[in-house]
Amino acid sequence: MSIKKELLNELTEKQLKQLAEHKGIDFSLNSVQKKYYRDWDEKDKLVDMMTDHKQLTISEIEKFIVDRKA
Numbered sequence: 336m337s338i339k340k341e342l343l344n345e346l347t348e349k350q351l352k353q354l355a356e357h358k359g360i361d362f363s364l365n366s367v368q369k370k371y372y373r374d375w376d377e378k379d380k381l382v383d384m385m386t387d388h389k390q391l392t393i394s395e396i397e398k399f400i401v402d403r404k405a
Contacts, residue, residue: 337386338393339391340383342393343381343385343396344382346399346400348377350399350403351382351385354385358388358390358391359390360388360390360391362381362384
């Protein structure tokens, strides 16, 4: 598992959605993606999709985690 994915897994579903909103990440899926993610848990789906976003860096995720714990 990648470091990015491990860090994202530390967040709750609500926190993942907040981070995505903050970074402007859109979760629009085409029909193939909808079929692929159909039986996935919502949190697992968010983590998987967010891991692929290049504009979301490891340092930004770490900062988000630290800020949420403060």
